[in-house]
Amino acid sequence: MLVFPEESVAIVADLMGLDPERLKWGLKNKKIKTMREVIDKPLNAEQAKDQTDAFAKHAYATLFDWTVQQLNANMISETFKSFIGVLDIFGFEVFEVCLATATAAIATIAITIIMMSVIVVLKQVISLIYQ
Numbered sequence: 001m002l003v004f005p006e007e008s009v010a011i012v013a014d015l016m017g018l019d020p021e022r023l024k025w026g027l028k029n030k031k032i033k034t035m036r037e038v039i040d041k042p043l044n045a046e047q048a049k050d051q052t053d054a055f056a057k058h059a060y061a062t063l064f065d066w067t068v069q070q071l072n073a074n075m076i077s078e079t080f081k082s083f084i085g086v087l088d089i090f091g092f093e094v095f096e097v098c099l100a101t102a103t104a105a106i107a108t109i110a111i112t113i114i115m116m117s118v119i120v121v122l123k124q125v126i127s128l129i130y131q
Contacts, residue, residue: 004052008112015119016059027052056111063118 004024013020028048032039043051 005109008109011112012115015115027055052111056115059115060118063115063122067122 004027006020009020009024012018013023016023028051029040029042030047030051032041
């Protein structure tokens, strides 16, 4: 069984505006829709880890795309004289290798720390854009 550190789940859930219990449930289960019903199926530890990794990748990609959209939207101006370029050097390909060697708890903590760092940077960028 995959165990998620409560503090990490609470931080990620808070940052994303989610209920911590529903977040944990969503990372440890999946819904299967049949013609007549919806079945909740618990995942084994490996499947839950894969689901957690997919969730982190999706959150990262969504946050990155949103950042690029915000920057591009705010650069369209007659008076804008600066340029901000964003390059996703970090990427999840390198991150996946690191996660593969870590335990599930360490991986969850690493994802939490990285997401918190990204959100802090985004808040700073947004505050600079809307000054």
